[in-house]
Amino acid sequence: MMQDQVSLEKRCRGRPQVRSDDETRQVIIEAANDQFKQAGYASASISAIARAAGVSTKTLYRLFPAKADLFSELISSKINRYFLGMDPSSLAGLAPREGLERLLLAYGRLTLSEETIMITRLVLSESDRFPEIASVFYEQAIIRTSKVMEDWLSGQISLGAVKPVNVAMAIGMLRGMMTMEPQRTVMLGKVAGIPDDQIVERARACADIFLDGCSKR
Incomplete structure (x- = not known):
């Protein structure tokens, strides 16, 4: 027993x-x-x-x-990690400049991270043979992050803090200004990565350039 x-x-x-x-x-x-x-x-x-x-x-x-489902969830998890708390309610009480800096910083850290650049390279190199990964990347990475930023800008326009603009076009310009040049530099092998202090500085500069051009006078 x-x-x-x-x-x-x-x-x-x-x-x-x-x-x-x-x-x-x-x-x-x-x-x-x-x-x-x-x-x-x-x-x-x-x-x-x-x-x-x-x-x-x-x-x-x-x-x-399917493998595409796994790839989709991988991208989604990375976006959630960087954009945690970047919903409209968490930004509602912030001044326009501070709110935009936070959004751009989150977007910059996501897009310029080593893991995201690896995924971007993978999508660009293999999407001809596997168009499903391009669709996943577009829906999960581009559309989702754009919507968060567009919702914020639409809210600022409604509050009268920013003059009316084409929201989708303005956010597209902001995204490009924030990440296109440094991302390209990394992907072409000119630098190993972008230090976080440079991402912080760039987010602040992009917010200044945008708001100084769009703020009501």
Whole structure:
């Protein structure tokens, strides 16, 4: 009887802790990030991702039915991390300059991060063969971040803090001013990366240039 009890306790102690689906998703996403970075999209192995995450391929496919779903969730998780708190309610009480600086800083840190530049390179190099990754990138990265910024600018126009402008065009210009030149410099291999203090300085300068041109006089 005592032996049976000891054996039962050992088996219980040896069993791995059951993870929730949300936790398992996150572990799989991290493993996928490494695999996409090493192998690209086409050569990324679902089996290798599952092994690295410590799950079966059956579990992986249950949570992510296709490789494109996994890629989409990877991009979404990165955007959420950088844009956490960048919803309209969190910016509502800020002065226009401070609110815009925060938005641009979040966008700059996202776009100029090593991981995002890796993903951008992957999309540009493989989207001809896999148009689904271009669609995922456009919807998750470009449309989602643009909407957050456009909603903020529309709110400022409604409050009378900024004169009426073509919101989509203005945000497109802001995005380009904030990241296009430094992103291109990194992607062409001219510099290894953009230091955070330069991103902060650029966000402040872009906000100044935009608001000095659009503020009501």
